[in-house]
Amino acid sequence: MIIHPVLSWLNEWWQGVVATYGLPSCFVPAAQMVVHAILIGGFIAVLVLFLIWLTRKVSAHIQQRFGPMRVGWHGSVQTVADALKLMQKEDTTPRSCDRPVFNIAPFLAFAPTIVAFVVIPFGDGAIIRDLNIGVLFLFAITTINVIGVISGGWASGSKYSLLGGFRSAAQLVSYEVPLVLSALGVIMLAGSMKMGAIVDAQSRIWFVAYQPLAFVIYIIAATAEVNRTPFDIPEAEQEIVAGFNVEYSGMKFAMFFLAEFANMFLIAAIAATLFLGGWRGPWLPGEFWFLAKSFAIVLLLMFFRWTYPRLRVDQLMSFAWKFLLPLAFLNLIITGLILVLI
Amino acid sequence: MATDTAIHTQEFQVNMGPQHPSTHGVFRMVLTMDGERVVDCEPHVGFLHRSMEKMAENRLYIQFLPMADRIDYLSSLFCSVAHCQAVEQLMEIEVPPRAKYLRTMFMELNRIASHCIFFGVFALDLGAVTPFLYGFRERELTMDLLEMTTGQRITFNYPRFGGVAADLPDSFFAVAEKFLKVFPGRITDYERILNENEIFLARTKGVGVVDGARAINYGWSGPNLRASGVNFDLRQNMPYEAYGELGYEAVVLSNGDCYDRYLVRILEMRASHALIKKCLEGLPDGPIVKEKVSKFPKVPAGEVYARVESPRGDYGLYLVSDGTNKPYRYKLRTPSFNNLSMIREMLPGVYLADVVPIFGSLDVILPDVDR
Amino acid sequence: MRVFRAIGRLVKGTWWLFVGMVTTTKHFLRRAITIQYPKERFEQWPRFRGRVAMVAGDDGGHKCTACAQCIRVCPAACITLERHKEGGVKGFVVDGYVIDIGLCIYCGLCVEVCNFDALAMVPEYEMSVYDKAELVYDIPKLLSRQLEPEFKK
Numbered sequence A: 001m002i003i004h005p006v007l008s009w010l011n012e013w014w015q016g017v018v019a020t021y022g023l024p025s026c027f028v029p030a031a032q033m034v035v036h037a038i039l040i041g042g043f044i045a046v047l048v049l050f051l052i053w054l055t056r057k058v059s060a061h062i063q064q065r066f067g068p069m070r071v072g073w074h075g076s077v078q079t080v081a082d083a084l085k086l087m088q089k090e091d092t093t094p095r096s097c098d099r100p101v102f103n104i105a106p107f108l109a110f111a112p113t114i115v116a117f118v119v120i121p122f123g124d125g126a127i128i129r130d131l132n133i134g135v136l137f138l139f140a141i142t143t144i145n146v147i148g149v150i151s152g153g154w155a156s157g158s159k160y161s162l163l164g165g166f167r168s169a170a171q172l173v174s175y176e177v178p179l180v181l182s183a184l185g186v187i188m189l190a191g192s193m194k195m196g197a198i199v200d201a202q203s204r205i206w207f208v209a210y211q212p213l214a215f216v217i218y219i220i221a222a223t224a225e226v227n228r229t230p231f232d233i234p235e236a237e238q239e240i241v242a243g244f245n246v247e248y249s250g251m252k253f254a255m256f257f258l259a260e261f262a263n264m265f266l267i268a269a270i271a272a273t274l275f276l277g278g279w280r281g282p283w284l285p286g287e288f289w290f291l292a293k294s295f296a297i298v299l300l301l302m303f304f305r306w307t308y309p310r311l312r313v314d315q316l317m318s319f320a321w322k323f324l325l326p327l328a329f330l331n332l333i334i335t336g337l338i339l340v341l342i
Numbered sequence B: 001m002a003t004d005t006a007i008h009t010q011e012f013q014v015n016m017g018p019q020h021p022s023t024h025g026v027f028r029m030v031l032t033m034d035g036e037r038v039v040d041c042e043p044h045v046g047f048l049h050r051s052m053e054k055m056a057e058n059r060l061y062i063q064f065l066p067m068a069d070r071i072d073y074l075s076s077l078f079c080s081v082a083h084c085q086a087v088e089q090l091m092e093i094e095v096p097p098r099a100k101y102l103r104t105m106f107m108e109l110n111r112i113a114s115h116c117i118f119f120g121v122f123a124l125d126l127g128a129v130t131p132f133l134y135g136f137r138e139r140e141l142t143m144d145l146l147e148m149t150t151g152q153r154i155t156f157n158y159p160r161f162g163g164v165a166a167d168l169p170d171s172f173f174a175v176a177e178k179f180l181k182v183f184p185g186r187i188t189d190y191e192r193i194l195n196e197n198e199i200f201l202a203r204t205k206g207v208g209v210v211d212g213a214r215a216i217n218y219g220w221s222g223p224n225l226r227a228s229g230v231n232f233d234l235r236q237n238m239p240y241e242a243y244g245e246l247g248y249e250a251v252v253l254s255n256g257d258c259y260d261r262y263l264v265r266i267l268e269m270r271a272s273h274a275l276i277k278k279c280l281e282g283l284p285d286g287p288i289v290k291e292k293v294s295k296f297p298k299v300p301a302g303e304v305y306a307r308v309e310s311p312r313g314d315y316g317l318y319l320v321s322d323g324t325n326k327p328y329r330y331k332l333r334t335p336s337f338n339n340l341s342m343i344r345e346m347l348p349g350v351y352l353a354d355v356v357p358i359f360g361s362l363d364v365i366l367p368d369v370d371r
Numbered sequence C: 001m002r003v004f005r006a007i008g009r010l011v012k013g014t015w016w017l018f019v020g021m022v023t024t025t026k027h028f029l030r031r032a033i034t035i036q037y038p039k040e041r042f043e044q045w046p047r048f049r050g051r052v053a054m055v056a057g058d059d060g061g062h063k064c065t066a067c068a069q070c071i072r073v074c075p076a077a078c079i080t081l082e083r084h085k086e087g088g089v090k091g092f093v094v095d096g097y098v099i100d101i102g103l104c105i106y107c108g109l110c111v112e113v114c115n116f117d118a119l120a121m122v123p124e125y126e127m128s129v130y131d132k133a134e135l136v137y138d139i140p141k142l143l144s145r146q147l148e149p150e151f152k153k
């Protein structure tokens, strides 16, 4: 309701420009893409800065501390200061590393996250590409960032990061399955993989009411997917120091960090779209509702993180395969049965 | 391996420590790993060796008193009380009852402080950050009480030969009252967060099991021993200071796994809380230090073994005096060293992720190991 | 039976996970207990042992009689005293009295053994300097901070 008019106005204006100056027509989609890329990039940058600040504040208050208080109002610009600090840091490359892989890994981890934002409906019509395979695209593209993590862990030439990378791979492969299965229930209900259609299907009742089990499975699997406690074993600092990013510093480390936080929001945004009615809500603009729902889930993840201990790697696996997966199948079967019977 | 179809894996070595974030100080383990499993562990201690024993032998008895606090800085009062006890036994000094009660009370406070840290650090070892800060929060309360009386928060230098250095200040009772009131609720908070938490149970139950016989063989003591089902607590079995009058029943659990080692300490915090209450209620009047004990005593020749139940176990001090004003031999039997000695046997076969909780559950502190 | 037990365990586990969350949420809503250090400071307890200081006598000078008891007891050997005998004066005359605060372990034994109340521990704890030499406190520096009345025994 806010973004959509702006985007279409921009689009029309540019079309006008192209028409007036007689430029080739392929300039229209090209410019559109550039605008969208800038929008997403800017959004992610602001979002991550805010999320990091939020994490610090939430964790601090859970622990009865203040958290950052010095830079800006209640430390609100602290993350900006930290980002500047990270940029100034020396970008060290360990001698035993696999240089090209080591250098490209942070970008491999970060890029899929940006791409995934393409199909997120931020509001009414505020979706960049409402692909007809939206959900599939999302899960496919977010899985790619594990390649970045593995290659980062492998290329660092450190045993800790190697362990971290492989833990991450094993974890992602296991949790991807229940994650997708839990989303399947929603897709069956909506009858479409299009994000817009899924949101539209929830105009009366949110899918979380029909699919509570799937929602729980989704939240658990998603927590594991983005390596948050209690499933943060790939970067368990008490065991393997910092896991895959132990050798990274400066901007490359910031990339991993950025990817982690952007992923967290992404997972929450998907949950909001699939289960909580997306941008739908009374009175206020859809963008507000979308952000409110996403941040509610982000907060939930944060509370998980600051409350629970971490699982062990084998427990993590058996939890995924022996517990979540059967449950997800059960949910799927029940959903299918009900759909057929009704 | 009977057939050759088995997957062959390559073992590799991981160097854990001395700067690893969770080795609780400067402890180094060279772990031989097979994937995520530990095959062998080679512990290296001694990074924090300060030659405390030799230092004691080169100093007057009173001069070593503040240094003894630094042997185990999380439970420093115990070390200096043991030092005083040894000297008192050789000089045959009877400590006035009020001093005994004060020592007992502050030792229990110090025990709470130490166990609070254990609680926090153990949770941190398992990846839960928040309990760490909760533990430190309660430790501040106990340290406030200690600071009011002794003047310092960690290295108290409180006991003296024949008594203690200072009596309670007037404001002590109000603050202590408040502490005694809030503390049980705080322990309940701890229990709510961890005790029944499925993840915590999964991580600690049945991990690092040590049975009583093996624990005794390795000279374990303290909460670790009691978690293995051995009912031995110096406060109960060989009471010293005011424990005999107060009466104390040891907390004993039976499973000997990480969870029980954790639970023993949580229960001991409650027991200590009760002891402090009893101490404050039954605090006798009278002098706090025996009259006419020189500050620079010449200790009669002889040898003595003084032991106290520190939060980590049986802290022993073997003191040989040759009649001068310096110890002739000052041998420490620190509980952490003995508790740590089994680590090499406990680790093979466990997952890398369990190494740190097992190590953490022993609650060793490296200055106490290396002294 | 096994199914029931499993369900029971599931419910119990979920319940305790929930209780944990409630506990942290409760703390989340409480006030923070830390303080903003350079802006706010703790009030020290009256007995707090900060650094060693010399107690000023009525004339504003120190009260030390150069008996060297403090030197004898100091475990860190951080006190240096220069003294000489002078005809007509009983005891010694103090030429210089220096404490190396960088070595001091704040044990308070020197204060305890001094029979002339010449030393005290003042509640000062911010003593960082850029040069080690500044940590060597001579008589004027040792006299520079005195106990506030409430801190006196």
Ligand code: SF4
Pocket: C063, C064, C065, C066, C067, C068, C069, C070, C071, C081, C113, C114, C115, C116, C117, C118, C119
């Ligand atoms: S003990 Fe007191 S009087 Fe004696 S030298 Fe030391 S400060 Fe001076």
Ligand code: SF4
Pocket: C052, C070, C073, C074, C075, C076, C077, C078, C079, C099, C103, C104, C105, C106, C107, C108, C109, C110, C111
């Ligand atoms: S406080 Fe202790 S270490 Fe410091 S000068 Fe006095 S006796 Fe020496």
